[in-house]
Amino acid sequence: QLTQLEREAGTTLLRKAGRTVRLTPEADILVATASELADTLERAEAELRASGTTVRGRVRVAVFQSAALALMPAALTTMAHQHPDVRVEMVQTEPAEALHQTWARDFDMVIAEQYPEHSAPWLPGLVRRDLTTDVIHLAVPLDCTADDLAGTVDLPWVMEPHGAASRHFAEQACRVEGFEPDVRYVTADLQAHLRLVESGNAVALIPDLMWAGHPPACRLIPLPQMPRRTVFVAQREAGLRWPASIALLAA
Helix, strand or coil: CHHHHHHHHCCCCEEEECCEEEECHHHHHHHHHHHHHHHHHHHHHHHHHHCCCCCCEEEEEEECHHHHHHCHHHHHHHHHHHCCCEEEEEEECCHHHHHHHHHCCCCCEEEEEEECCECCCCCCCEEEEEEEEEEEEEEECCCCCCCCHHHHCCCEEEECCCCCHHHHHHHHHHHHCCCCCEEEEECCCHHHHHHHHHCCCCEEEEEHHHHCCCCCCCEEECCCCCCEEEEEEEEEHHHCCCHHHHHHHHC
16 A cells, blocks of 8 residues: 555655664655645534534543543443434543544544643644542551551552553652652552552552542542642544534533
């Protein structure tokens, strides 16, 4: 397909760079033009849909775990009752990856998270709007005697893998208190964090949305300044008027 495109364009579009290839300046022009055309088509389709009286169509949404557990079930129920002609497709994925996939048109919107002092990537053409915030608490087992972060210096921690915003936030919070956390358990599954804390095997920093519909069987200790995680939605600017997306966002 690329060879055919080069013949049609009458110019070289790819050049070798070590073991990979890179776009030539001429290819960059085609990419920019293709992006503009795709945006124009998306806006036109949104305008056509908005002119109708019934909200219908498909919405592809990427979500992170807390949103999948705490926000989406009720939203999907609302959509099923109020907009039965809308098909909502949901995929759970990591926020940073989902932002890139939404920018690349794999999804219509992404519900993502942002921790204090740790901004999520900004991508051209994506518009962000905050949905809510939730307080982050230190979660410790019921029989734990710690009353603050400093009291966990000798306790085992569970955290997300390196590179996750929550991992960076948790490590920095401990280092500000003057110690390096003993991260004995590593998992991206925050439900596993809850179980490890509730079973008495670890301590963790847990955002409040994770407790939605699940009263904590552990102690929640406030952190200094009551830090909050921001939950936001990001969409391509060209698709902001898509009626099905507007309905899901409202739900």
